[in-house]
Each structure stands twice: as structure tokens, then as C-alpha cells.
Amino acid sequence: MMYDFLVDLTGSPILSGIVMSLLPLFTFILPFALFAVYLERKVSAHMQDRLGPMRTGWHGWKQTIADILKLIQKEDIVAKDNDKLLFNLAPIIVFAGSYAAFAAIPFASIFIGTEIDLGMFYIVAVTGLVVAGILMAGWASNNKYSLLGSMRSVAQIVSYEIPTMLVMLSVVMLSGTMSLHTLSEMQTGNILNWYILGGPGLSLSKFILIPFMFIGFLIIYISTLAEVNRTPFDIPEAESELVSGYHTEYSGMKFAMFFLSEYANMFAVSAIVVALFLGGYQSPIGYFGNLIGAEWLVPFEQFGWFTVKGVFFVFVQMWLRWTLPRLRVDQLMTVSWKYLIPIAFVNLLIIGLISIL
Amino acid sequence: MSNNSKLNTKNSAIRTEEMVLNMGPQHPSTHGVLRLELVLEGEIVVKVIPHIGYLHRCFEKHCEAMTYPQIVPYTDRMDYLASMGNEFGYAIAMEKMLGIQVPERVEYIRVIMAELQRIASHLVALGTYGADIGAFTPFLFCFRDRETILHLFEITCGARLLYNYIWVGGLSHDIHPDFIRKTKDFIKEFRPNLKEVDNLLSHNRIFIDRTANVGILPIETAINYGVSGPNLRGSGFKWDIRKDDPYSVYHKFDYEIPVGKGTYGTVGDSWDRYYVRILEMEESLKIIEQAIDQIPEGDVTSAIPKRIKPNAGQVYARVENPRGELGYFIISDGSTSPYRVKVRAPSFVSMQVLNELCKGYMVADVVTILGSIDIVLGEIDR
Numbered sequence: 001m002m003y004d005f006l007v008d009l010t011g012s013p014i015l016s017g018i019v020m021s022l023l024p025l026f027t028f029i030l031p032f033a034l035f036a037v038y039l040e041r042k043v044s045a046h047m048q049d050r051l052g053p054m055r056t057g058w059h060g061w062k063q064t065i066a067d068i069l070k071l072i073q074k075e076d077i078v079a080k081d082n083d084k085l086l087f088n089l090a091p092i093i094v095f096a097g098s099y100a101a102f103a104a105i106p107f108a109s110i111f112i113g114t115e116i117d118l119g120m121f122y123i124v125a126v127t128g129l130v131v132a133g134i135l136m137a138g139w140a141s142n143n144k145y146s147l148l149g150s151m152r153s154v155a156q157i158v159s160y161e162i163p164t165m166l167v168m169l170s171v172v173m174l175s176g177t178m179s180l181h182t183l184s185e186m187q188t189g190n191i192l193n194w195y196i197l198g199g200p201g202l203s204l205s206k207f208i209l210i211p212f213m214f215i216g217f218l219i220i221y222i223s224t225l226a227e228v229n230r231t232p233f234d235i236p237e238a239e240s241e242l243v244s245g246y247h248t249e250y251s252g253m254k255f256a257m258f259f260l261s262e263y264a265n266m267f268a269v270s271a272i273v274v275a276l277f278l279g280g281y282q283s284p285i286g287y288f289g290n291l292i293g294a295e296w297l298v299p300f301e302q303f304g305w306f307t308v309k310g311v312f313f314v315f316v317q318m319w320l321r322w323t324l325p326r327l328r329v330d331q332l333m334t335v336s337w338k339y340l341i342p343i344a345f346v347n348l349l350i351i352g353l354i355s356i357l
Numbered sequence: 358m359s360n361n362s363k364l365n366t367k368n369s370a371i372r373t374e375e376m377v378l379n380m381g382p383q384h385p386s387t388h389g390v391l392r393l394e395l396v397l398e399g400e401i402v403v404k405v406i407p408h409i410g411y412l413h414r415c416f417e418k419h420c421e422a423m424t425y426p427q428i429v430p431y432t433d434r435m436d437y438l439a440s441m442g443n444e445f446g447y448a449i450a451m452e453k454m455l456g457i458q459v460p461e462r463v464e465y466i467r468v469i470m471a472e473l474q475r476i477a478s479h480l481v482a483l484g485t486y487g488a489d490i491g492a493f494t495p496f497l498f499c500f501r502d503r504e505t506i507l508h509l510f511e512i513t514c515g516a517r518l519l520y521n522y523i524w525v526g527g528l529s530h531d532i533h534p535d536f537i538r539k540t541k542d543f544i545k546e547f548r549p550n551l552k553e554v555d556n557l558l559s560h561n562r563i564f565i566d567r568t569a570n571v572g573i574l575p576i577e578t579a580i581n582y583g584v585s586g587p588n589l590r591g592s593g594f595k596w597d598i599r600k601d602d603p604y605s606v607y608h609k610f611d612y613e614i615p616v617g618k619g620t621y622g623t624v625g626d627s628w629d630r631y632y633v634r635i636l637e638m639e640e641s642l643k644i645i646e647q648a649i650d651q652i653p654e655g656d657v658t659s660a661i662p663k664r665i666k667p668n669a670g671q672v673y674a675r676v677e678n679p680r681g682e683l684g685y686f687i688i689s690d691g692s693t694s695p696y697r698v699k700v701r702a703p704s705f706v707s708m709q710v711l712n713e714l715c716k717g718y719m720v721a722d723v724v725t726i727l728g729s730i731d732i733v734l735g736e737i738d739r
Contacts, residue, residue, distance in 0.1 A: 048497035144378050148400070148720070232563050234491065325563045326491030328721045329400065 020114075021103075029102065033263040036314060037064040043318045074252035079142065082249065086140035090133050091250065091257035097129035098261040101268045106181045108281050108302035119180040120168055123272060124161065127227070130265070131157050134246050137258075141249035149245025152329055153229060159336040160226040160233075166344035167220040170351040171276050174199050174209075180272075184280025191284035196277040205357045212351050217277045219344050221313075224269035226332070228262065230317050232324040233332055270313035274306065281306040375403060378720070382411050386489050386724045389734030393711075395723065402723060405715045407708055412738040420698040425451060425665040426525060428698070433519040435702065436736040438481050441474035441510075442678040444523035449604055450674035450685040451525040454667045462655035463527050464606040469540070469648045470513075470522065471676075472641040476547075477506040478679035479587075479634045482731040486631060487558050489728040490567050495558045502550050505543050512536060526661040537649055544642055555635055568631060569622030572714040572726035576625070582713075583706045586681025587637060588730050591617040591630030598677040610647045612640045627729035634731075666693050680704050680731060700739060704732040 006016035038053075038061060045052025053060025078087060104119040106112040116122055131154050138150020174195065175183055186200050187193045196213050198206035226233035247258045274280060281302035289297030327335065378395045381387035390411035396404040416435060420428050432447045433440040445467055452459060484499030507517045512533040514522040522529050558564055574584070579592045589596055597614045599607040615636035617629030669691040675684040681703025690696040707730045714726045 044493075048494050049501055050497065144376065148378075232491070322494050323557070324492060325487065325558070325561060325567060327563055328567055328719060330719065331566055 028107070029099065029260070029264045029267075032267055033260050034064045034068070036263045036266065037067070037259075039311075039315070040318050043315065044322045047319075047322045068256065071252055071256040076252045076254065077249075079249060081142045083140035083142065086136045087249075088254075090137035090140060091254040091261075093133035093136065094130050095133075095257045095261040095264075097127055097133060098265040098268060100126040100129070102264070104180060105268065105271045106184050106275065106280055107306050108299040109181075109185070110299050111303060112181055115179065115181050117177075117179045117182075119183075120172065120178045120272075120276075123180075123268075124165060124168070127265070127268070128157075128161070130261070137250070138246040141246070143249050146246050146248050149248070153246060155329075156229070156233065156332060157227055159333060160223040160340075163219050163336065163340040163344040164223040164227065166341070166348050167216045167223075168276065170212075170216055170348045171195055173348075173352055174355055180275045180280065184275055184282060187279040188282050190286065191279070194277065194279040194282075194284075205354050208354050208357075209351065212347055212354070213277070215343065215347050216351070217273070219340055219347070220276065221273055223336075223340060224273060225317060225320070226336070228265045228269050228317075230266070230321055232320065232326050234321070234326055266314050266317055267310050270310045270317070271306070273313060274309040278309055380723070387727065388485065388732055391708075391732070391734055391737075393723065393727075395720065397720065400719045400721075402715045402718055402720065405712045405723065407711060409708075409734070409737050412734045414739065416739040417698050417700065420695055422694065424693045425667075425695065428695075429524060430519065430521040433521060434735060435700065435739055436478075436678060436680060436683070436704065436733045437518055438733055439474050439478045439679045440518060440520050441470045441523065442478075442676060442683060444520065445471050445605075446674065446676040446678065446683045446685055448523050448525050449676060450672055450687055451665070451667075453674050454670065454672040454687060454689065455525070455662065455665065457526045457660055457662065459527060459660045460655040460657065461606070461653045463657050463660070465648050465652045466528060466532055466657065467523055468605055468607065468610075469645055469652075470510075472644045472648075473506050473509060473540070475641045475679045476638050477503045479638050480506075482634055482679075482728075483554065483558075483631065486728040486731075487564075489724050490564060492558055492561075492564065495554050498550065498554050498557070502547055505547070509536065509539055509543065512539070524661055525665060527659065528657040531657050537652070540645065540649060544646060547642065551635070551638060559632060559635060565621045565628060567721075567725055568626065568628040568729065570626050571622075571718060571722050572627045572729060573623045574625040574630075574710060574714060578710065578713060579625070582710045584681070584710060585706065586678070586703050587633045588630055588681065588707050588710075590615065591633045591729075592625035593617050593619075593629075598675055598682055602675070604674070604676060606648075607644075609651070610644045612643050615640065627725050630729045630731075664693070666691070675701070678703060680733065680736070681707065702736040702739065704734075704736045708732050708737060 006019055007013055010016055010019075041052045041063065042059075053063035056062040056066055078084060101123045103114050104112070104116060104122050106119075134150050134153045134157075138146045138148075138153075141147070171183070172178055175186055177183055177186070183195075187195060189200070191197065192202075193200040196210075196217050198209040198213055247255055250258060283301060283305050287298050287301050289295055289301055376397045378397055380393040380395055382390040382392045387393060392408040392411065394406040394408060395402055396406075414434070416431055419431060423431070429444055429447060432443040435443050448467075451457075480499040480503040484496035484503075487493070487495035487499075510520060510522075511517050513536060514520045514529060516522075574588065574592050576592045576594050579589050579594065584592075585596070593616050595614050595616050598604070600614055615633050617624055617626075617633055619626070619629060620632070621628050667689045669689055671686070671688045673684060673686045675682050677683075682701065683703055684701035686697075686699040686701070687695050688697040711727065711730070714730075715723050718726070
């Protein structure tokens with residue numbers, strides 16, 4: 001893979017490791033966050049009969065760059081009664097949690113940070129780190145709104161991890177692997193091999209599976225919305241109640257870290273949904289590179305497909321955000337514990353039974 | 358929701374403390390500079406104590422130092438989302454005191470302005486209500502249409518918010534030649550836009566879950582507190598000063614008084630109060646349409662008195678403002694300035710029920726309830 005290639009090139013495993021770990025940040029997360037903030041602005045503007053940013057560059061494309069520069073220049077405010085250590089550590093942990101998830105996401109057959117067999121398990125585990133960071137931020141801010149926001153956020157993320165994992169489990173059961181890379185490889189060929197359409201092969205049980213896979217897909221998509229605190233589940237940051245929730249007291253670059261990790265997370269969860277159900281980086285119609293005999297083109301096409309699919313789901317997240325109101329905390333818990341978890345569980349059992357057939 | 362209010366922490370072995378949370382005066386959802394002191398048990402509200410006065414400008418005391426016509430622009434600054442209504446009420450009170458009969462054309466223009474203002478004010482109420490619940494898009498849809506109304510006001514008197522247009526005995530000047538045509542255009546384009554907002558927000562499942570059965574205001578409580586306007590009608594009580602104590606030319610028009618029916622929950626919940634406003638906008642459109650068709654010719658400044666010096670005495674007059682009954686109580690001692698001006702502000706009265714409404718609900722519901730009673734701080738503090 002890429003790591004081995006780099007080791008061959010440089011002859012130093014440490015240097016290659018550093019390059020590999022920084023690669024997603026500079027090639028993907030930062031540009032994506034810049035693009036996503038711009039996209040969010042434009043999408044919301046056009047949904048609301050406005051134009052959005054228009055003055056900075058062509059259709060305002062430089063706007064996010066200007067914003068980032070503004071945030072970097074801002075004074076870093078730490079209030080007197082804040083818990084300094086936790087306050088400074090929290091944005092780093094939150095960002096580390098969402099960044100680490102990118103290590104196991106397969107962008108293309110050769111572009112994957114580390115090919116661990118327990119990819120899915122790893123992602124669920126490291127994104128759990130975000131919870132600790134949020135709780136630290138809320139506590140260290142010494143602000144009641146931040147504390148309420150962070151407590152809500154933690155309760156929400158923990159509750160919604162259960163339906164997410166139950167759905168993941170059903171895919172693991174069918175495929176027999178926890179590696180996202182292997183999973184993506186299994187869904188190769190054409191669109192019929194994607195897990196949302198019952199997975200690879202052409203047996204009878206595959207067609208019985210289709211409706212249940214759709215249910216699983218919907219559940220995991222709803223749960224991931226809650227996990228990244230997007231509308232209708234954006235209660236931790238409910239502007240109208242809690243001002244901005246756990247990051248109310250943050251300013252400047254630390255605020256930018258939260259912001260960056262939010263957008264990185266948006267893509268990360270979309271990527272997981274895509275890898276599980278929508279063929280990962282696989283093309284639905286075959287590769288152009290294979291057609292003309294230029295096989296070096298295939299990974300680039302795969303990267304393109306993966307990005308397109310991921311960005312589409314990010315767009316859907318934005319679409320929902322600018323359409324729906326938000327739920328109340330207790331209603332949010334009701335949705336998870338009374339509806340999503342039982343449905344996901346029954347769905348898991350049914351998929352298990354069908355796969356035995 | 359009801360089982361939440363029954364949470365009992367007294368019998369548990371763990372000592373729990375009530376938390377006091379200050380909401381405002383700098384908070385995005387208090388609709389201005391209102392400070393709410395929330396006593397919480399976890400996230401359940403035990404008590405709400407509103408602290409007002411951050412926007413106090415001594416309107417009533419100030420009036421005593423000014424002549425009667427000078428007061429008109431100051432009334433604008435009370436309920437700044439319904440300035441036309443404020444001026445209308447003051448003009449009616451003074452005309453009652455002076456015994457002035459204003460020309461028909463003036464009455465019609467005043468009614469058109471007041472109803473346009475009602476729509477504009479309700480649009481702000483609905484838009485910000487959506488934003489309070491978390492739906493930001495209806496807010497901009499509402500403001501788009503409000504912008505058209507503000508443009509109509511702008512071509513009429515040059516101002517967008519604080520008009521100084523309705524004077525004692527008449528109007529500052531006649532309407533613009535384009536006004537009638539532009540108002541007709543507005544009505545034509547506003548009806549589908551209203552439907553759009555209605556579809557986007559009113560019947561959305563999440564919106565209903567957030568607002569239905571939240572902040573129920575029974576009729577008895579509403580009457581005991583003196584609540585008026587859409588909040589009272591949301592509780593199912595048909596009371597509208599335009600119908601029940603008609604002023605100006607309102608008796609000439611055909612329109613309905615919508616009341617809350619408890620469509621998705623209990624009568625008098627937040628959803629009912631919200632929906633009454635949507636229905637009222639439609640009725641206001643009907644009034645405007647009829648008034649535009651019947652508007653007579655005439656001179657709008659002919660009845661304006663050169664110098665106002667009423668005999669000693671007192672007068673009370675009230676109008677149906679977008680937020681409820683707006684009353685002016687004016688005492689004259691025979692000089693050119695009033696001896697005392699007292700304003701009955703509908704928002705001030707509506708806000709008093711907040712504690713009753715919020716008890717036992719969650720912090721998020723305080724925002725919902727506060728938005729549904731639609732207060733304007735300029736009017737509460739005066």
C-alpha cells in the first residue's frame with residue numbers, strides 16, 4: 001500500500017509514518033472543511049432565498065479562508081475561573097478524536113491510512129474520545145450553559161452509538177469482516193453488490209434482505225446525524241436555548257478546532273455510511289481506467305467516487321439542517337431508546353436469520 | 358411531559374440542589390433585553406422570575422413634558438414592530454378627547470396601515486418562533502415578505518419602522534399614487550408565500566412535538582391575568598376589540614376572528630397560539646382587500662387641529678394591536694401637555710403568565726413558550 005511505497009521511497013519508517021499521518025489532514029480534512037463551510041453557507045443561502053457570500057472572490061469562494069485568518073488572529077480568551085488545563089486540552093482531544101477516525105477510512109484501494117482488521121471497531125472507539133473532550137470543555141468553561149450543553153451532548157452521543165453499532169453489526173454478520181477496506185473490496189463490480197442492495201452475490205436471500213438493509217441504512221443515517229450534533233439533533237449547540245452549548249466560552253483558534261472537528265466528523269460519519277452500505281470507494285458502473293487499460297487511473301477514480309458519495313451525504317445533512325426544527329432533549333432520547341434501538345435490534349435478528357437460510 | 362413535573366427529589370437519599378440559571382439579558386431567545394431567572398431542578402423549571410426594565414425610556418413621564426402632537430413619534434417606540442398600531446391607538450384616544458370626526462379616507466388608510474402592520478408584526482413573531490424551535494429557514498421566508506410591507510410603508514411616509522404617520526385628526530400626508538397597486542401585488546404574492554411557510558413549519562411533525570401540549574394556557578387563567586390578543590384567542594376565547602368594541606371603520610368589513618381549537622394537542626397550547634397568528638394574517642388580507650376596493654376620496658389633513666388644548670378631563674381608548682389590547686389612558690388638565698399618560702401594554706400583561714406556563718417544563722420549553730406569547734420589550738419597559 002501507500003505506506004510501504006513511502007518506506008521504499010524514503011527508506012525511513014518514521015518519516016513515512018509522519019507523512020502518512022499528516023496526509024489526510026492536508027490533502028483532505030482542511031480543504032474539505034474549507035469547502036464544507038462554504039457549501040453550508042451557499043446551500044443555506046439558496047434554500048432561504050438569499051445569495052450567501054458574494055463579495056470575497058468569485059461567488060464569495062474566499063470567504064472561509066478569510067474567516068479562518070480572522071480566527072487565527074483573534075485573541076485567545078481564557079476566563080479567570082476556567083480550569084486552564086482542561087480548557088486548553090478539550091479542543092485538542094475533540095479534534096484528535098475526529099481526526100483519528102480518518103486513519104481507518106478507505107478513500108481508495110491504495111489510499112488508506114492503516115489497514116487494520118478491526119477498522120469499524122477502531123472508528124467507533126476513537127470517535128468515543130470526542131465525548132470526553134466535549135465533557136471537558138463543558139466542565140472547564142465554568143459556565144452553566146456550557147455544562148448543560150456538554151451533558152446533553154454526551155448523553156446524546158452515547159445513546160445514539162447503540163443503534164449505530166447494532167446496524168454495523170448486521171453488516172459485519174453478513175460480510176464476516178470488520179475491516180472497512182475488505183468490506184469495500186467485497187462490494188466491487190456494480191451497484192447490485194452494494195450492501196444496501198443485499199451485498200455481493202446473486203442468491204435468493206439477497207433479495208429478501210433488501211428491505212431490511214434499507215431499514216438499517218436509514219437507522220444508521222439518523223443515528224450518525226445525532227452523533228455529529230446536526231439538526232434535528234443539534235440540541236447540544238441549540239443556539240436558541242444554550243447560546244452555543246459547550247463551545248460558548250471558546251474563541252479564536254480553539255473555537256476553530258471545534259469547528260474543524262465538527263466538519264471533519266460530518267464527513268467521517270458519512271464515509272462510514274458510504275463504506276458500509278454504498279460500496280465504499282467502488283464505482284457503481286465500472287472504471288474508466290480499466291476500460292482504456294490505464295490501471296493507474298483506477299485509484300484516482302475511486303477517490304473521486306468516495307468523495308462524491310461522502311459529500312452527497314454531507315449535503316443531505318445540510319439540507320435537513322435548513323429544513324427541520326430541532327427536537328427537545330427528552331424527545332431525542334425517546335427516538336433513540338424507544339424507536340431506533342428496538343427496530344435496529346429486530347432488524348439485526350431478521351438479517352441474521354435470513355443469512356442463515 | 359406531565360410525568361416530568363412530578364419528579365420528586367425530596368424523598369431520595371441524595372441531596373439535590375436547585376440551580377439558578379440566568380437567561381438573558383444577552384441571550385438570543387429572549388426577544389430583546391429580558392432577563393429571566395430560571396430556578397431549575399436538573400432541566401425542569403421550578404420557577405421563572407422575569408426581570409424587566411433594561412429598555413426603560415420613561416415614555417409615560419416623558420409625555421407629561423411634551424405637547425400632544427409631539428407624543429406621536431414617541432408612541433412609535435413602544436411596540437416597535439407595530440408602530441402604526443401604537444399611533445392609531447393614540448390618535449383615537451385624542452380624537453375621542455377632542456371630539457374630532459376624521460374624514461372617511463383617513464379611517465380607511467389607517468385601517469389598511471394597521472392591518473399591513475399586523476401582518477408584518479405576525480411575520481416577525483412566526484419567523485422568530487421558528488428560529489427559537491431551531492428551524493431557521495422560515496425566519497428568512499417571513500422576513501422576505503415583511504420587507505415588502507416595509508417597502509410599502511417606506512413609499513408612504515419615508516420610514517420603515519418608526520413612521521410618525523398617523524397624526525391626531527388625520528395623517529401626515531396622503532398615500533403614494535403607487536400604493537394601491539403595490540399593495541394589490543403584495544397580496545397576490547403573499548398568499549402562496551404564506552402557504553409555503555405554513556407547509557414548511559406548522560404541520561411539521563417535529564414542530565408539532567415541540568409546541569403541542571406545551572405551555573397550556575386555560576381560558577380562566579388567561580382572563581384572570583388580563584391576557585389579550587392572539588394569546589387569549591389561542592386559548593379558545595373569541596375576543597377581538599375590532600369586533601367586540603368596534604373603532605374606526607372596522608364594522609364595515611367582513612372577516613372572521615380565528616380561535617385556537619387544540620388541533621394537535623390541548624386548546625391553548627403553544628401551537629394554537631402560533632396558528633392563530635397564521636390565520637389572522639389571512640383575515641387581515643381580507644380586510645385590506647375590502648378597504649382598498651372601497652377607499653373614498655378626500656383630504657387627509659383637513660381635520661388636523663392647529664393647536665391641541667383639550668378641556669380638563671380624562672379618556673381611555675383601546676385598539677386591537679398585533680399583540681393584544683393596547684389602551685391609552687390620558688388625563689388632561691387643560692394645558693397643551695397631558696397631565697398623565699398611562700399605557701396598557703399587551704406584552705406586559707402577557708408576560709405575567711410566563712411563570713404559570715413554564716412550571717414543570719424543561720429549559721428548552723421556556724424558549725418555546727416565551728416565543729409563543731410573542732413579547733416586545735420596547736412595549737413592556739416603555
